[in-house]
Amino acid sequence: MIETPSTRPSAPVAAQGPTTSPLVGASSSPEPEPRQASGTMQVLRRLRHHPGALIALGLLALVVVVALLAPWLAPYDPAEKDFAAALQGPTAEHWLGTDAYGRDVLSRLIYGARIALVIALGSVVVAMAIGVPIGLLLGFRGGWWDRIGSRGMDVAQALPGMLVGFAVIAILGRGLTNLMIAIGLIFCMNFARMTRAVTLVEREKLYVDAARVSGLRSSDIVFRQVLPNLAGPLVVQAAVFMGAAIMVESALSFLGLGLESDVATWGAMLSDAAQDQGVQPFVPFPPGIAIVLTVLAFNLVGDGLNDALAGERATSPSRRERARAARAAAAAIAAADAEAAARAAKAGGAPVVTDPDTLLDVRQVSVGLGRPNGTVVPLVRDVDLTVRKGEILGLLGESGSGKSMLARSVLGLLPPGIRLTQGQVVLEGRDIAHSTERELRDVRGPQLGAVFQNPGAALSPVHTIGRQLAEPLRAHQRMSRKQARARSAELLERVGVDEPHRRLDQYPHEFSGGMAQRVAIAMALASEPELLIADEATSALDVTTQAQVLDLLLDLREETGMAIVMITHDLGVVAESCDRVAVMYAGEIVEVAEVGELFARPKHPYTAALLASNPSGDADVERLPTIPGTVPMAGSWPAGCHFASRCAFATEKCTDRPIPFVDGARCIRTDELTLTGAPR
Numbered sequence: 001m002i003e004t005p006s007t008r009p010s011a012p013v014a015a016q017g018p019t020t021s022p023l024v025g026a027s028s029s030p031e032p033e034p035r036q037a038s039g040t041m042q043v044l045r046r047l048r049h050h051p052g053a054l055i056a057l058g059l060l061a062l063v064v065v066v067a068l069l070a071p072w073l074a075p076y077d078p079a080e081k082d083f084a085a086a087l088q089g090p091t092a093e094h095w096l097g098t099d100a101y102g103r104d105v106l107s108r109l110i111y112g113a114r115i116a117l118v119i120a121l122g123s124v125v126v127a128m129a130i131g132v133p134i135g136l137l138l139g140f141r142g143g144w145w146d147r148i149g150s151r152g153m154d155v156a157q158a159l160p161g162m163l164v165g166f167a168v169i170a171i172l173g174r175g176l177t178n179l180m181i182a183i184g185l186i187f188c189m190n191f192a193r194m195t196r197a198v199t200l201v202e203r204e205k206l207y208v209d210a211a212r213v214s215g216l217r218s219s220d221i222v223f224r225q226v227l228p229n230l231a232g233p234l235v236v237q238a239a240v241f242m243g244a245a246i247m248v249e250s251a252l253s254f255l256g257l258g259l260e261s262d263v264a265t266w267g268a269m270l271s272d273a274a275q276d277q278g279v280q281p282f283v284p285f286p287p288g289i290a291i292v293l294t295v296l297a298f299n300l301v302g303d304g305l306n307d308a309l310a311g312e313r314a315t316s317p318s319r320r321e322r323a324r325a326a327r328a329a330a331a332a333i334a335a336a337d338a339e340a341a342a343r344a345a346k347a348g349g350a351p352v353v354t355d356p357d358t359l360l361d362v363r364q365v366s367v368g369l370g371r372p373n374g375t376v377v378p379l380v381r382d383v384d385l386t387v388r389k390g391e392i393l394g395l396l397g398e399s400g401s402g403k404s405m406l407a408r409s410v411l412g413l414l415p416p417g418i419r420l421t422q423g424q425v426v427l428e429g430r431d432i433a434h435s436t437e438r439e440l441r442d443v444r445g446p447q448l449g450a451v452f453q454n455p456g457a458a459l460s461p462v463h464t465i466g467r468q469l470a471e472p473l474r475a476h477q478r479m480s481r482k483q484a485r486a487r488s489a490e491l492l493e494r495v496g497v498d499e500p501h502r503r504l505d506q507y508p509h510e511f512s513g514g515m516a517q518r519v520a521i522a523m524a525l526a527s528e529p530e531l532l533i534a535d536e537a538t539s540a541l542d543v544t545t546q547a548q549v550l551d552l553l554l555d556l557r558e559e560t561g562m563a564i565v566m567i568t569h570d571l572g573v574v575a576e577s578c579d580r581v582a583v584m585y586a587g588e589i590v591e592v593a594e595v596g597e598l599f600a601r602p603k604h605p606y607t608a609a610l611l612a613s614n615p616s617g618d619a620d621v622e623r624l625p626t627i628p629g630t631v632p633m634a635g636s637w638p639a640g641c642h643f644a645s646r647c648a649f650a651t652e653k654c655t656d657r658p659i660p661f662v663d664g665a666r667c668i669r670t671d672e673l674t675l676t677g678a679p680r
């Protein structure tokens with residue numbers, strides 16, 4: 001339902017005295033800034049609660065030190081043979097005994113640590129170099145790429161790993177590099193799978209949308225924005241697969257497909273020991289224990305990191321399920337896509353004649369969600385809406401009325417599975433409804449900007465604010481690093497962030513909600529858009545901060561002349577900030593009017609009911625009227641007026657056919673009704 005007076009920002013604004021204005025310079029914020037440890041510190045702190053992982057980390061550190069200091073630590077040359085001392089057990093000269101050639105087992109073990117680590121690291125690098133780009137591509141592109149690629153991955157993973165290893169070594173021959181390539185190929189699909197899964201989740205996050213809106217290229221978004229967010233899961237997977245790589249190397253060496261037998265590797269030592277254990281039962285123990293402990297240590301560290309990172313990752317199952325459902329649904333709306341493509345070919349981004357005062361002209365836009373059974377559920381239907389240059393248009397409606405879907409259809413950012421099923425989005429005389437991603441890149445930024453509800457989610461958690469602000473500046477305006485940093489500081493100052501130069505080096509978690517929203521606004525303003533879409537930009541903030549951010553937007557409009565579409569549930573926000581307002585109900589625009597007119601003389605019974613249910617500070621009112629019934633679900637909208645079942649004025653005529661939008665309202669009884677307004 002529409003919000004209560006506590007969310008109305010106007011009173012606190014007045015009560016607080018001067019608010020932040022970018023025009024009068026930065027002002028300090030009353031919001032307390034959160035003091036949090038950096039992500040890495042938090043992970044390390046959580047790792048403290050995993051003693052097994054800590055011990056394992058210590059063990060791996062020891063293996064690394066031993067490998068690095070091998071020439072100094074090893075008592076003998078690992079290849080030095082002494083047949084007279086062959087197959088001895090532990091003695092004072094040879095602490096771990098000797099092998100069949102009389103070579104010192106301890107020295108070979110120490111040098112073997114080097115090979116084990118090099119192979120583990122090298123093969124994981126090969127696996128990641130192949131698997132991660134594949135996973136990023138499939139996860140980010142989605143659609144057919146993903147479906148075909150995923151089947152390919154299934155096939156590749158169905159091949160037994162060791163068979164792949166044999167084949168690669170048979171073709172390339174033995175040797176350290178070839179061994180790393182063979183092991184890397186065995187594991188690359190695991191990395192591809194994991195990367196794809198996480199990318200599918202990441203690409204739906206707001207920071208990706210924000211990056212798109214700021215006009216970054218897909219490749220920049222994938223490699224600079226999404227990839228760093230995969231670092232945590234990739235590190236965990238790498239740790240686990242480094243252990244597995246040592247196992248595979250040992251197995252291949254055991255089968256005689258590893259390195260030459262002169263080279264000290266743990267696998268080769270184990271292979272030799274298997275033949276000699278009848279004579280000297282101790283020989284398999286040193287390499288066997290080294291392999292088991294090292295593999296175990298890698299697994300424990302991987303497990304510990306996984307747990308420690310669990311809180312950092314946003315891989316909620318519901319989102320995953322939504323992405324999966326959306327992919328299935330995408331197939332269902334292929335028909336709608338084809339239709340849209342045909343229209344696109346017709347429209348071709350060609351100039352469209354509009355009123356010179358009109359910045360955005362949304363014409364007959366419908367948005368639908370494809371179901372797996374082939375039907376399309378309409379979420380937004382036949383919307384006509386204009387935004388004039390420099391105006392603030394409120395888009396008001398209850399939750400689920402379709403405000404965000406409409407805004408996203410303008411931005412070209414509809415979620416997977418949801419598509420524009422008809423209509424034109426004419427921005428400055430050009431239809432962008434069917435523009436390609438590449439064409440939209442030129443539009444987003446200089447023409448279209450967006451600020452979303454949750455500022456924390458709209459900023460990438462793994463990049464500094466400075467980098468996130470500079471990225472679009474460098475990409476769009478071809479600024480040098482230095483220029484982009486200077487401009488970023490200016491932008492921060494302009495939106496009222498204190499000490500901008502210091503703040504540029506901070507991460508989003510070091511900003512409070514209000515400050516993060518200011519940063520998000522600064523990002524949206526970087527390319528000086530002509531239209532800013534503020535989707536519930538103040539809803540997640542406390543009342544005082546809401547008022548400040550709203551004031552900031554109003555000041556910026558004055559300063560830059562940009563138009564703003566203010567999406568909100570809140571009549572208070574509309575009353576305070578908007579010039580005109582469009583009211584949405586169950587996927588349709590039901591009324592559009594100047595704000596004063598709408599409050600004084602609503603034309604649609606739904607608008608009147610909203611105004612009546614909005615607390616206006618009238619002390620005499622004991623109980624606010626509510627609108628009876630519930631909003632009909634998308635997919636079960638009635639044939640006639642969507643509001644009819646809740647409308648006190650509905651007649652039979654209202655329900656039997658679609659109601660046209662005439663003279664500012666979608667109601668056939670407008671002329672007969674005299675509806676009561678409300679004070680602004």
Ligand SMILES: Nc1ncnc2c1ncn2[C@@H]1O[C@H](COP(=O)(O)OP(=O)(O)OP(=O)(O)O)[C@@H](O)[C@H]1O
Nearest residue numbers: 369379397398399400401402403404405406415634
């Ligand atoms: N990713 C999605 N997949 C499927 N349906 C969706 C998705 N996002 C929104 N919807 C549906 O689309 C309809 C319109 O949602 P939308 O988010 O545009 O409403 P809204 O008016 O912006 O609501 P709110 O103010 O809560 O954001 C709703 O029925 C909603 O359930």
